[in-house]
Amino acid sequence: MSQQTTIRKLAALVNTPVEKLLEQLAEAGMEFSDPDQSVTSTEKVKLLGFLRRTHGKGDKAEDAVAPKKITLSRSRKQELTVGGGRNRQTVDVVVRKKVTLVKPGAKGDGTEKSATPENDEQAEILRKLEESRQRNLSEQQRLAEEDKRRAEEAAARKIAEDEAERLRLAAELAAAAAPEEDAAGRKAAGHGHGHGHPKPARSDDRSAPKHKHRGSHAMVAGVEDDENAARFAGQLHLSASERARRSSARPKSRNRRQVEQARSGSGEHGFSRPTAPIVREIAIGEAITVADLAQKLAMKGGDVVKALFKMGVMATITQSVDHDTAVLVVEELGHKAVPAAPEDAESELIAHVGEAQGETAPRPPVVTIMGHVDHGKTSLLDYIRSTKVATGEAGGITQHIGAYHVETDKGTISFLDTPGHAAFTSMRARGAKLTDIVVLVVAADDGVMPQTMEAIQHARAASVPLIIAINKIDKSDADASRIKNELLAQEVVAEEFGGEVQMVELSAKTGQGVDALLDAISLQAEVLELKAVPDGRANGVVIESSLDKGRGPVATVLVQQGRLAKGDFLVCGVEYGRVRALFDENGGQVKDAGPSIPVQLLGLSGVPEAGDDFVVVADERLAKEVASQREHKRRELRLVQAAGNRMEDVMAQMGEGEAQQSMQLVIKADVQGSVEALKQALTALSNDQIRINVIVSGVGGITESDANSAAASRATIIGFNVRADASARKVIDTNQIDVRYFSIIYDVIDQVKQIASGVLGTEIREDIIGTAEVRDVFRSSKFGAVAGCMVTEGVVKKSKPIRVLRDSVVVFEGELESLRRFKENVEEVRVNTECGIGVKAYNDVQPGDQIECFERVEVQRTL
Known part of the structure; x- marks a missing residue:
């Protein structure tokens, strides 16, 4: 393998300036313009020959005169990383070594040093150092070869995958552009091309990445190559393979086609954009909070609040909206609303009631x-x-x-x-x-x-x-x-x-x-x-309910199906319990009651509302779960009703302003039916002038809590067939609360009207008592303009204020300065009587005007 290095590295190895080395290469006939250009071994040998000829040495061995002594100097620089974390430091270590080689048989002047070590110990150390260097060099070469081989394989796989992807996209485009009659055939052809085995990479493709061949330089014997020195670059604890792996983990730049594939979702891991809006089915009960509705719609809470506001409903994210409002906003947002399935406990209760059905009998x-x-x-x-x-x-x-x-x-x-x-x-x-x-x-x-x-x-x-x-x-x-x-x-x-x-x-x-x-x-x-099931679990309806001080909640129920017996577990509206005792209308205890029989029962957890249904169940667990769910649902509905979140309601309240007075009431009665009747009758007395609010209502005596509520809101307490206990009387006396006791509903309504009239206070009313028509106007040096008038309606009194009307429009309001009948001063002039009227501080009275005499009276406001 041919070894390559750069001019800059070569200059550092031979300890020669880069500019001088470039000049020597140019003189040797090799043009280099950049110090980072590579120099091959052949070019190194050529440069060496040129330098020898320049110094008078021939290229041939016989012409060369071998030196008697050669001195080699080596300088090696290393970087060591010391410490870790914040104390981590990089230290440069420079190792310099000088070796003098003497040709055998040559004689020196006594100053030469033999290449042989002075002792065997130094020779052993040098040998071990050389072996270690060789081992490190071999290991680095092996790791570099493995990294290059892996890079070549990855490049080949990438080329194959790109080619397969290109073929698949081309097939899909061809299938989409083809007519409908042969679309299936072309798609199949495209499928065959797109999903076949990838084309194997050619040998020249695999050799595309260039290899750096290792070899020895011919310039200086025994000098390490630059690749061996590269292993000391960077941190010493990172191997070449680790550095290659870290560099490959960096995100690779993508071309335009890959970016478009990722955006359109055609890539393997691209996001698939939905082709149509997602329509969800939203289950909605009788009431739902805005936050829960937004979660079911997979939307932000603020967006749902905006949609409600556009519909005229002002609600925060924590408030509840009713079923109809929730359905409207769901449909407005493009989704489908469906009724929510009944609660688990309610479903179990319905199944429970169905199991208790049996044969019917006359009732x-x-x-x-x-x-x-x-x-x-x-x-x-x-x-x-x-x-x-x-x-x-x-x-x-x-x-x-x-x-x-x-x-x-x-x-x-x-x-x-x-x-x-x-x-x-x-x-x-x-x-x-x-x-x-x-x-x-x-x-x-x-x-x-x-x-x-x-x-x-x-x-x-x-x-x-x-x-x-x-x-x-x-x-x-x-x-x-x-x-x-x-x-x-x-x-x-x-x-x-x-x-x-x-x-x-x-x-x-x-x-x-x-x-x-x-x-x-x-x-x-x-x-x-008329028929009913005489036996089995009973169900029916609450006729009336009350709170007895000694017996607790008492409910008068009418059994409609089955048989209600002592010890039964039942759920009654939002209350539940176990029947402790049953009484007939005469107060006598009975063991059970069949269809169409009214009885009083004890043992409920609270006072149920009149009209609530009751059902006997097998155990207390089911009764408690059903009552809890009903209470939660009723509380949500109550919050929706109390919210007043309709924009029309808010605007109406703003329009009323401070002109409308309010009266607060606390109503306590002996039975639930009387409470309902009183609330409806008293709140119906509200009008534009006063609003009557029932802040607290309930069954039983007036308690300390009722008195505190009345004191906090300055309310009047209405006790219908009930009285206040000792602790409540203390609060009533301390805060001077108005308490009224009644036993007949006529008296309640009449007295509330009187109380409300006191709250309304009085008003000033103007009553016209007489009108006089101006027939002529006379001038007087003493009184100025005096109007000769005829009293056409009522009576004109001197002590009362007057208005001057012209064409039925008031032009002056003041009082009379004089009222005369002929030449005499009088206090009043009655209808169809002539008189002279002097208007104080007004001299523009004209014939045809009307002088209106009126009086102001204070009137008590009433409902």
Whole structure:
């Protein structure tokens, strides 16, 4: 192998300046312009011959006179790395060596040094050094050869891969450009070219990388080649193979075709850009937070907030939005919204209820007594039960739903007694949904009233058959035919008029016609063929609920399917528990209750809301999970309702400004139904002048927490059939909170109106008391312009302020300076009377003007 080196390295080895070496090469007939150009061994020999001839020595051996003594000087420079990390340093080590060789048999002047070492120890050291140098040289040559071989193989593989990729792309382009009828054939041909075995590299390709041949220089004997010195370059602890591997790890520059392949996704590891927008199916429940919605859409939360803002909904990323709003924003963003699957616990509960179904059997009817206030609903039920229920009610008015079941000659009948006051609309609606038959009580001496018509609407909405009980038929002014005619106006047609509604005339006081009513109820029940599953796990609905201080949460429930027994686990709305005891309407304990039987149960974790469904389950775990999930869902919906994040709502509140007053209320009642009725009745009193807010409401006595809430918000506490405990009274007295106790809902509404009127305060109102028309204007040296007027309306008083109107436009407002009747000063002038009026500080009164006299009065604002 021929060895090559550069002019710069050669000058360093022979200890000659680079410029001088270039001049010698030029004189020898070899032109070099750059010190980094390579010099071959042949050129070195040529230069050596030229230098010998220059010094008088011939090229031939016989012409050359061999020297008697030759002195060789060697200087070798190394770089050593010492330490590590921050203390790492590079140290230059220079080794100089001088050897004098004497030709055998030559005689010197006594100053020559023999090449033979002075002792055997020095010779051994030199020998070992030479062996070590040879071993290092061989190892470096072997590693360099391996690195070059690997580089050649990698280059060959790269060439083959590029060629295969080029063929594959050419085949795809040809297949895309071909007609449809022969597209498959051309694609197959392109596939064969593109995926065949790569073309083997030619021998000249493999030899493309140039090799650096090692060899000895002919200039100076025993001098190391520059490749051997290269192994000391850089850090000493890195071998040549490691340096080659590190250099190959650097990112290689790509040509334009490779960049385009990477961008278009055609490369092996390129990103595949989607050809169409990705449409996702987003499962949405009743409510969802903006953050969860953004995660499901794979979008940033800010983008979803922007989309909501464009739709007029102002919500932060942590707020919840309702189902409809979420569906709209999902569709607006180009995705598809689907209803969320029910929770696992809810699904398990549904399966649980399905397993409990069995054979059905006839059940008693559930009858709801409805009607206007004081038409005799509770009195009728009282007669049927032979008890005095109405006398126990406050003011003789039913304040909540009462549930009873009665054993009659016609069989067992369950009755629900609903309030008749206008505030209890939700109670009557709930009673109509629970019932099988509605008995509408109408007083024969009063007629069809607003709550009567409302009860008819509730019965129609629930698709429940109606029976009309015309009560108080024993009174002298009773007129049953008038009642029937008034009901015709409500499209309630009696059977005797060709309709389908049974009408029974009765008297709850004397008992007249009550048996006929029971017969009508039994007949209607037979027509309906009412059936239910008598055994198995029970389910039903909450009629009423309350918080008893000694017994805890108490719920009055109506069993609709199955049998409810003591010890059952049940979930009731967002509450759960185990039945500790069951009571009938008379307060007696019972072991169980079947379909259509109302009972009171103890053992729930909290007070359920009236109208909630209850289901008996196998264990407490399932009941607790279902209640927890329902509470979480209800809390989300409550947050959505309380957010007020509609832009229209915000703008409406901004428009109201400070003109609208607010009144805060804390409502506590004995039963849940009364709480609902009070909230609806009192918040309905709100208008443009005042807003009534119920900040706290609940069942049970007034607690210390309720009093603190009222103190913090300066609210009035309404106690309906409940009282404040000792700790609450302390807070009430300390903060001087306004507390009102009531037992009749009429009084609650009237007093809240009075309180709200006090909050509104008073207003100044202007009342026009008289008008005078100016007929002529006279000039007076004392009073200036005096208007001769005729009082056309009311009375003009001197002590009251006036306005001057011209063409129905106010041109001056002030007071009277003088009011005369002929030449006398008077205090007032009545209608159709002439007078002279002097307007103070105004002299521009003209004929045809009107002088309006008014007074300001302070009026209390009311609802």
